[in-house]
Amino acid sequence: MRDFAAEMADRKAAGLYRSRRLISGPQRPALCADGQPVLAFCSNDYLGLASHPALTAAAADSLADVGLGGASSHLICGHHQAHHELEQRLATFTGRSSALFFSTGYMANMGVISALAGKEDTIFSDALNHASIIDGCRLSRATVRTYPHRDVDALAGMLADTPGHKLVVTDGIFSMDGDMAPLRELARLCHRHDALLIVDDAHGFGCAGPQGRGSVASLGLSEAEVPLVIGTFGKAFGTSGAFVAGPALLTDYLVQKARTYIYTTAMPPALARASCVSLELVEREQYRREHLQALVSHFRSSMVDLGYTLMPSETPIQPVMVGDAHAALALSKALEEQGLLVTAIRPPTVPQGASRLRVTFSAAHTEADLDRLLAGFAACVHLIRPVVDSLPATAHLTH
Ligand SMILES: *Cc1c(COP(=O)(O)O)cnc(C)c1O
Numbered sequence: 001m002r003d004f005a006a007e008m009a010d011r012k013a014a015g016l017y018r019s020r021r022l023i024s025g026p027q028r029p030a031l032c033a034d035g036q037p038v039l040a041f042c043s044n045d046y047l048g049l050a051s052h053p054a055l056t057a058a059a060a061d062s063l064a065d066v067g068l069g070g071a072s073s074h075l076i077c078g079h080h081q082a083h084h085e086l087e088q089r090l091a092t093f094t095g096r097s098s099a100l101f102f103s104t105g106y107m108a109n110m111g112v113i114s115a116l117a118g119k120e121d122t123i124f125s126d127a128l129n130h131a132s133i134i135d136g137c138r139l140s141r142a143t144v145r146t147y148p149h150r151d152v153d154a155l156a157g158m159l160a161d162t163p164g165h166k167l168v169v170t171d172g173i174f175s176m177d178g179d180m181a182p183l184r185e186l187a188r189l190c191h192r193h194d195a196l197l198i199v200d201d202a203h204g205f206g207c208a209g210p211q212g213r214g215s216v217a218s219l220g221l222s223e224a225e226v227p228l229v230i231g232t233f234g235k236a237f238g239t240s241g242a243f244v245a246g247p248a249l250l251t252d253y254l255v256q257k258a259r260t261y262i263y264t265t266a267m268p269p270a271l272a273r274a275s276c277v278s279l280e281l282v283e284r285e286q287y288r289r290e291h292l293q294a295l296v297s298h299f300r301s302s303m304v305d306l307g308y309t310l311m312p313s314e315t316p317i318q319p320v321m322v323g324d325a326h327a328a329l330a331l332s333k334a335l336e337e338q339g340l341l342v343t344a345i346r347p348p349t350v351p352q353g354a355s356r357l358r359v360t361f362s363a364a365h366t367e368a369d370l371d372r373l374l375a376g377f378a379a380c381v382h383l384i385r386p387v388v389d390s391l392p393a394t395a396h397l398t399h
Pocket residue numbers: 103104105106107109130132171175200202203232233234241242
């Protein structure tokens with residue numbers, strides 16, 4: 001048998017061991033973690049909706065009405081009116097002809113990509129795409145060609161010398177860097193090379209675009225230009241579940257072929273009801289996005305003044321670059337000693353030498369919360385100065 005214990009010891013020695021904090025009570029910036037009160041800057045609850053009373057009330061009311069369990073897959077007898085209504089709302093929200101509801105974003109990517117590409121086909125995937133996209137590519141058994149992060153020229157060259165059915169897949173907003181894919185250029189390129197473009201906008205929906213309609217909508221790109229968009233309800237929407245939206249032919253095709261849609265129990269319909277209410281709040285409450293943007297701007301200018309290295313991100317995802325995995329852990333620990341929870345992100349989630357603290361903001365954070373975070377970083381500057389110089393060029397550094 002393989003020496004699992006030795007692998008675990010190596011992991012610890014390399015500063016790569018992962019452990020879980022135990023959270024009690026509702027998700028919000030003021031958390032109880034391992035029994036201690038902390039102010040968290042690491043959740044993806046960007047709009048502060050995860051514990052919103054309108055959503056918990058919608059779920060509770062629906063439980064009385066539709067019960068709890070999904071009971072069966074969608075294709076047997078699990079496709080509930082609540083799922084159906086959510087899909088119709090999602091089609092309108094995304095400006096697409098139709099939408100299909102999945103249980104998680106991970107499953108949506110696995111199912112969509114592996115259904116739409118097969119052995120004879122080629123998938124082009126951005127080097128920094130999310131793990132669920134990478135796994136979807138693997139599951140498809142297609143040839144996978146990774147292009148350098150956001151490099152449209154490199155992708156153009158690769159598309160030009162590849163025959164057959166082609167699929168291009170990208171994060172809309174990259175989950176660990178917070179930057180946006182060059183969507184307009186990708187759409188143009190895919191049109192020219194007859195490639196199918198899929199944008200996973202897990203971090204864009206709710207935050208970017210008019211009424212939170214996402215990165216694709218922020219550029220006004222139509223269904224003809226970006227045929228398929230994928231989103232999750234687990235982040236800005238504050239609930240759970242995911243969706244793909246696009247032409248009815250493709251969503252219908254996915255009902256036939258997407259294994260992570262077909263062979264799994266439907267999500268509890270009460271959750272779909274809560275997600276419908278969340279969608280309304282996301283569309284209507286512009287002030288959440290405005291407040292979020294104000295926090296991000298204030299954070300960026302203050303951190304640069306302190307001497308920290310940030311990434312070129314305008315989104316609620318604000319990585320603070322550190323480099324070495326041990327140093328990232330040390331910085332995270334020093335902040336935690338001040339009651340601030342900001343998790344260190346290390347390989348393999350990010351490239352070697354590109355360890356960082358991934359600060360994320362929520363509309364539920366106050367200006368006073370941000371001031372506490374900045375005071376924490378100000379007290380830790382000495383931990384970071386010696387290591388930023390050693391960052392690799394591939395980490396796309398800017399101030
Ligand atoms: C979080 C995330 C997912 C997975 O979504 P879940 O609903 O949490 O499974 C997919 N893609 C990207 C880019 C993500 O950041």
